[in-house]
Amino acid sequence: MPQKTLQRLSIIDIARDAGVSPATVSRAFNRPDLLKADTLQRIKAVSSEHGFRPNRVGSSLRSGSTRTLGLVLPTLRNPVFGECFEGAEQYAHAHGYSVMVASTGYAPATEADAVQSLIDHQVDGLILTVGNPARSATLRLLAGQDLPYVLAYNESPTHPFVSVDNAAAASDMVSLLAARGHRRIAIISGPLTASDRARRRLAGARAQARKLGLEEVLHLPMASHTAADSEKLRELLRLPSKSRAPTALFCSNDLLAASVISCLRGLGLSVPADISVCGFDGMTFAGLMVPPLTTIEQPSHDIGARACASLLACLQGETPPSVRLAHRLISGGTIAAATSAAS
Known part of the structure; x- marks a missing residue:
């Protein structure tokens, strides 16, 4: 033709x-x-x-800027990170930038490869969530690249970030549980090596428990950040002394909390009649659960938007301060007065 x-x-x-x-x-x-x-x-x-x-290609060649930002997240299966991407992308688009996203599956090696790939695509800057800012090979790589970046969700004294105060948020949840009579609390999380957020939440929960005179907060790590193991839960609830079994399970994110509740039902337990469960993130689906999940809401859309704003400020030669956004405790229906029925 x-x-x-x-x-x-x-x-x-x-x-x-x-x-x-x-x-x-x-x-x-x-x-x-x-x-x-x-x-x-x-x-x-x-x-x-x-x-x-x-013609973006021609414009990039003339200006030396691709007007593209890189966004590196642990996963897009978790709606929290999807909301973060949406916030960053909308802010970037409003200011004439595009966003190229990569996910790491919480794996440090994949994390480094994802960042290097975005650098190879000549992004102007990066927004990223890493496993541990203090020991991150990815951040050491960026230190030698002279490429502006901002952390999202991570907290760090040496790297720019936008997050919530994870320890303070966990403290608030422990205070709520204590007010309902819970003295034995367990934190359920994924591997701490892949999430400084979970580590900070555990530390905040334990510090508040000590302050309130509660028993030491137990920690039960799961192989996955979002899926519970029924056998591990069974073992936790069958501690040698019945008086030591926790009456409340504080999960490090809402997806994990939903999985824990499902496993508990499979073990013949009712939430919250037999045992209380709460989460962290404030996902939309948490309010649709029956009963609604008690959780800590973090503003993920705003975290993405503010991280993007900070990154664009860096590109203009500014040094924006790190930001901790406000969290909110959502009192749903998955916690009740402490009971020993679970034991």
């Missing part, structure tokens, strides 16, 4: 029809936040009429 050659419009053509300068058209696609709303709308209307799209 004969091929039809289409003439590619330039920003000069769009500028002429929109009655603005070529520089203004360029800003409309690269820094839309700098334009007045009516000017931006007029340029977009003319561009849409002509089917014009900017």
Whole structure:
């Protein structure tokens, strides 16, 4: 079939029809936040009429910037990280940037490979969640790259981050459990080596338990961050002394809490009549559970957006401070007054 050659419009053509300068058209696609709303709308209307799209490759070659940000997350199966991606992507798009995402499966080796791949794609900066900022080979790699980055969810005294105060949030949950009469609490988490968030939540829970005169908070690690092991739970609830079995299980995230509740039902236990369960994250589905899950809500969408804002500030030569956003305790229906029935 004969091929039809289409003439590619330039920003000069769009500028002429929109009655603005070529520089203004360029800003409309690269820094839309700098334009007045009516000017931006007029340029977009003319561009849409002509089917014009900017040549990103050519623009990148001329400016030395790809206007692309990298986002590295442990997984996209957890809705928390999906919300973070959405917040970062929306903020980036509003400021003329695109986002390239990679997931690591909580594996340090994959984490380093994902970051290197994004660097090879010449992203302008990175937002990332790592397993342990204090020992991260990924962050050591970035130190030699002169590439701006911001951590999301991690907390660190030496790296810029946006997160919640995980220890304080866990303390609030322990206080709620103590107010319901619980003195024996266990933390359920995935491997601590792959999540500094879980480590901080465990530390915060234990510190608050000591402050309130509760028994030492037990820790039951699972092989997965989001799936419980029924046999491990059975062993926890069959401690040698019945008086030592926990009356409340505090899970390090909501997906794990949902899995724990399912396993407990398989063991013949009712939540919260026999044992109380709570989570961390404040996912939308948690409020749809029956009964609704008691949990700590962290603003994942805002964490992504604020991390993106901090990264763009870094690209402008600024040094934005690290930020801890507010958490919120959601009192659902999965905790009740302490009982020894589980023992």
